[in-house]
Amino acid sequence: MLARLHEEARRALDPVHHDYYAGGVGAEVVLAENEAAFARLALLPRVLRGSSRRDLAVDLPGGRSAAPVVVSPTAFHRLAHPDGEVATARAAAAAGAVLITGVASTTAVDEVVAGARSVASHPAVWFQLYLDPAPGVTDSLVGRAEDAGCGALVVTVDSPVFGRHTRDAANGFHDLPAGLAAANMRDLPGGPPGGTRDIGMSADQSWDDLRRVVERTDLPVWVKGVLHPADAAEAVAVGAAGVVVSNHGGRQFDVVPAAVDALPAVVDAVAGRVPVLLDGGVHGGGDVALALALGARAVGVGRPVLWGLAAAGEAGVRQVLDSLVDEFDHALALCGGQRPSDLTRDMVVRRGAFG
Incomplete structure (x- = not known):
């Protein structure tokens, strides 16, 4: 089903915008590896110990999710569908899934939360941000997330500089079309009145x-973009409420390992x-089960949500989430x-190495 939605999305999207969503850095080795790594793993089922009444819910710092599937932060949803992040928020809320929106949203965080609340009374919406080097910008973004009613912050730490996206460079795609902007970057300290700042990144940022x-x-603070175990331990030491193992969907550095x-x-x-949490390469309920067996509390999905959004708006996102949860329940x-x-x-065993 996800493959079908991707094909529908490909037909619906401007090819340049499809490449923006689908592409990665360099030769896109890590982009492919995120999925290939799951294919190298297998599950050894246990028998005669299950139940026809399964409870998929997980409690996370910042909210409860009806199943261990979280909507990862992805940029510029209005490139995929006119309803953009509001459609995604409504679908996630209806599914009982945690939604992580962020600074690169084409809809302001308060509107995203309002969209989720139009469907569920207490939706779990978190806000993703970078450690902006400009004075006051990070504090302002945190304040906006708090005021909007977000349940947690997700600080992305794997981006000291922007990744060099091969397809975007080839397509000459370096800015949003007229009428679209990173809405959360509007009216921030040091920015133009009524205008938006660029999303700030800096290699000088520290623990x-x-x-x-x-x-x-x-708010609980999750740290996203951790691959080295020593960094995970450091995140805990500075007070992080959770860690997201992620290589940015293969969009930052092409020589890192697959997330799983x-x-x-x-x-x-x-x-x-x-x-x-595990983010990167999850494209089916079996992948969800493998990640949880390896110790993840939940997984994040990014591109599949965008394909659902581009193919069928809110209903398409809901199809993606319902399919993943149904497949996971079956695998469980x-x-x-x-x-x-x-x-x-x-x-968990590696295929070809068991026995």
Whole structure:
């Protein structure tokens, strides 16, 4: 079903915008590896221990999700559909899924939250941001997320500089069409009145900058873009409420490992002190089950949501989420599980290496 929606999205999208969503950096090795790494893994089911009444819900710092599938932050949803992030928010809320919106949204965070609340009374919407080097910008963004009613912050830390996107360079795609902008970057300190600032990144940012965000807010702070286990431990030390293992969907650095290959070492380094999410390469319920068995509390999905949005708007996003959850529930039943925590690392083997 996800492959069909992707094809429908490809036909609906401007080819340049499809490439923006679909592409990665360099030769797109990591982009392909994120999926290929899952294909190298298999599950060893347990038998005679399951139940016909399964509970898929997971509690996360910042909100409860009806299943261990979270909508990852992705940019510029109004390139995919006129309703943009509001359609995504409504679909996520209807599915009971945590939605992570962010600074590169073409809809302001308060409108995204309002869209989710039009469907559910207490939706879980989190806000993703970067550690902006300009004075006051990060604080302002945090304040906007708090005022909008977001349940958590997600600080992306794997972007000291922008990734060099091969397809965008070839297509000459370097700015949004007229009428679209990164709405959360509007009216910020140092920016033009009524206008938007560029999203700021800096190689000078440090753990002290992250610590200041943690100390500045009462919201739980997730750290996204962690691959090295020592960084996971450092994130916990500065007060992170959770860690997201991610290589930015293959959009930052083409020589890093697949996200799922980095997951077990990060889980070991965190040692249960905070939950770990996995983002990157998840395209089916079996992938969800594998990530959870390796220690993730939940997974994030990005591009499949965009394909659903481009293909059929809000209904398409809902199809993506419902399909992933249904497939995961089926996989959990086949593994003899009653709840996500029943999936354990001893159930994961590498194909061709078992026995």
